[in-house]
Amino acid sequence: MKKLLLLFAFALSIFSANAQLLGKDQVNSRADSLRGMLTPLRTCYDINYYHLDVKIDLDQKSISGSNEFAFTATQDFTKLQFDLFANLKIEKVVYNGASLPFTREYNAVFVTFPKAIKKGSKDKFTVFYSGNPVIARNPPWDGGFIFKKDSAGNPFVSVACQGFGASCWWPTKDHQSDEVDSMLISITVAKTLQEISNGRLRNTVDKADGYKQYNWFVGNPINNYDVSFYIGKYAHWQDSYNGENGKLSIDYWALQVDSAKARPHWDADVKPMLKCFEYWFGPYPWYKDGYKLVQAPHLGMEHQTAVAYGNQFRKGYLGRDLSGTGHGLKWDYITVHESGHEWFGNNITSKDIADMWIHEAFTDYSETLFTECSENKEAGNEYVIGLRKNIDNDAPIIGPYGVNKEGSGDMYYKGANLIHTIRQLINNDEKFRQILRGLNKTFYHKTVTTAEIENYITKQSGLKLDKVFDQYLRHAKIPVLEYKIKNSTLSYRWITDVKDFDMPIPVTLKAGSFALIKPTNEWKTTKIDASVTTENFKNDPLYYIQIKKDQD
Numbered sequence: 001m002k003k004l005l006l007l008f009a010f011a012l013s014i015f016s017a018n019a020q021l022l023g024k025d026q027v028n029s030r031a032d033s034l035r036g037m038l039t040p041l042r043t044c045y046d047i048n049y050y051h052l053d054v055k056i057d058l059d060q061k062s063i064s065g066s067n068e069f070a071f072t073a074t075q076d077f078t079k080l081q082f083d084l085f086a087n088l089k090i091e092k093v094v095y096n097g098a099s100l101p102f103t104r105e106y107n108a109v110f111v112t113f114p115k116a117i118k119k120g121s122k123d124k125f126t127v128f129y130s131g132n133p134v135i136a137r138n139p140p141w142d143g144g145f146i147f148k149k150d151s152a153g154n155p156f157v158s159v160a161c162q163g164f165g166a167s168c169w170w171p172t173k174d175h176q177s178d179e180v181d182s183m184l185i186s187i188t189v190a191k192t193l194q195e196i197s198n199g200r201l202r203n204t205v206d207k208a209d210g211y212k213q214y215n216w217f218v219g220n221p222i223n224n225y226d227v228s229f230y231i232g233k234y235a236h237w238q239d240s241y242n243g244e245n246g247k248l249s250i251d252y253w254a255l256q257v258d259s260a261k262a263r264p265h266w267d268a269d270v271k272p273m274l275k276c277f278e279y280w281f282g283p284y285p286w287y288k289d290g291y292k293l294v295q296a297p298h299l300g301m302e303h304q305t306a307v308a309y310g311n312q313f314r315k316g317y318l319g320r321d322l323s324g325t326g327h328g329l330k331w332d333y334i335t336v337h338e339s340g341h342e343w344f345g346n347n348i349t350s351k352d353i354a355d356m357w358i359h360e361a362f363t364d365y366s367e368t369l370f371t372e373c374s375e376n377k378e379a380g381n382e383y384v385i386g387l388r389k390n391i392d393n394d395a396p397i398i399g400p401y402g403v404n405k406e407g408s409g410d411m412y413y414k415g416a417n418l419i420h421t422i423r424q425l426i427n428n429d430e431k432f433r434q435i436l437r438g439l440n441k442t443f444y445h446k447t448v449t450t451a452e453i454e455n456y457i458t459k460q461s462g463l464k465l466d467k468v469f470d471q472y473l474r475h476a477k478i479p480v481l482e483y484k485i486k487n488s489t490l491s492y493r494w495i496t497d498v499k500d501f502d503m504p505i506p507v508t509l510k511a512g513s514f515a516l517i518k519p520t521n522e523w524k525t526t527k528i529d530a531s532v533t534t535e536n537f538k539n540d541p542l543y544y545i546q547i548k549k550d551q552d
């Protein structure tokens with residue numbers, strides 16, 4: 001998920017909606033490398049299947065159970081790494097009926113096998129564990145379990161762990177580059193409550209001591225941080241959407257105490273959102289597993305096929321419009337944004353969290369597209385331009401690789417405006433739409449790098465976009481168009497970190513009439529009417545740049 005911008009009225013800085021971004025000033029450590037780096041101990045095996053089977057004791061705020069790892073060896077090895085937070089106790093690691101030796105370093109666990117696992121072979125082992133997971137202090141911006149009560153005093157429990165790590169609550173290969181192909185999620189809770197997870201419910205099994213097991217199967221690849229659970233007293237109703245790939249099941253899960261207001265509120269946005277996003281992005285990526293919207297004890301997260309919702313059944317972002325234009329108060333921010341991640345974040349997942357802009361920029365732009373779908377193109381333009389007031393331009397959008405760190409929170413609003421700028425450069429909305437759809441088809445259920453996304457858009461657009469991507473993604477500042485008017489001559493140039501920056505841009509010397517110029521880092525000049533002054537010079541506002549009048 002994402003780090004939602006905290007646009008709260010007081011003196012808080014705005015951060016972006018859903019991801020749990022770590023402090024950008026933190027020094028990278030050995031623990032960071034163990035978490036973020038792809039070493040041979042991680043790349044030696046490819047995860048095929050998990051069976052997570054755990055019991056959650058709400059009174060003790062504890063978890064106990066096991067996770068089975070089924071994998072294919074990508075090379076010969078005798079030792080591998082999986083991940084589990086050190087505050088959780090590993091009872092044993094079982095392989096072929098016997099316990100394996102293991103060691104720990106920070107939150108990394110190293111298992112040694114009795115003989116070499118050969119390349120290409122399929123094998124499995126099971127980790128048994130227990131303990132008290134970290135409790136989130138301010139979910140979803142920091143990670144861990146969430147223990148709350150609903151308005152009737154019933155337990156209301158879940159987890160959020162993007163960035164923090166799924167290994168805060170279950171043993172896993174905790175790196176985004178390796179998504180499991182399918183997964184069985186078995187969660188046992190008190191039988192007086194309901195439990196919802198990703199995928200489709202296979203069955204429930206009554207257990208001893210007043211507990212019930214819920215077995216949910218995910219038939220598609222899923223990234224670790226999307227695996228989730230929701231526990232509470234829920235009301236459930238079903239619907240369906242006739243989409244591009246046929247009939248898509250829709251399941252709504254709201255707390256019983258909130259179901260009366262949930263139904264009309266969710267009905268207003270969900271089907272129009274699916275229609276809009278299928279038009280722009282292509283078919284919903286998870287027809288096999290369905291679409292669920294689940295009320296959560298935190299603001300929201302893009303848990304695949306079980307989208308977490310906590311926006312209090314209000315329009316906007318907790319009743320606020322992040323764009324300041326009024327358009328953002330016409331739909332529910334969390335429903336739209338978190339569902340947009342089903343395409344960007346869940347379908348297309350960055351291999352390294354440093355490239356999380358791939359998730360957040362495109363999903364943030366999905367809000368603009370939904371505004372355009374529900375109103376018109378002008379409204380979409382106003383919305384995305386309005387988001388600029390939340391941009392800091394304080395650090396590069398891309399973070400450091402190999403240490404589980406993301407870049408600036410500007411990946412949301414600046415990222416959306418980068419995409420909008422590229423849309424203007426393409427200057428053909430149908431081609432732009434086919435590029436978005438092509439991304440989701442080409443990288444369907446895959447993990448990707450920034451380079452792959454850049455190269456695809458560049459090739460399909462037919463434009464030179466390498467310097468545009470470099471400036472907006474790898475440097476803190478945006479391009480500055482410097483200009484001066486003197487003696488009936490207009491002079492202009494780009495000021496950028498990237499050398500030989502040459503993005504064309506429409507400008508005007510007369511309201512309502514734009515002409516394309518092609519600045520470089522060197523001054524260019526053109527003759528103009530003597531009556532034109534510097535106040536007449538404007539750039540096309542649909543391009544996200546700064547403009548500066550030369551003082552000479």
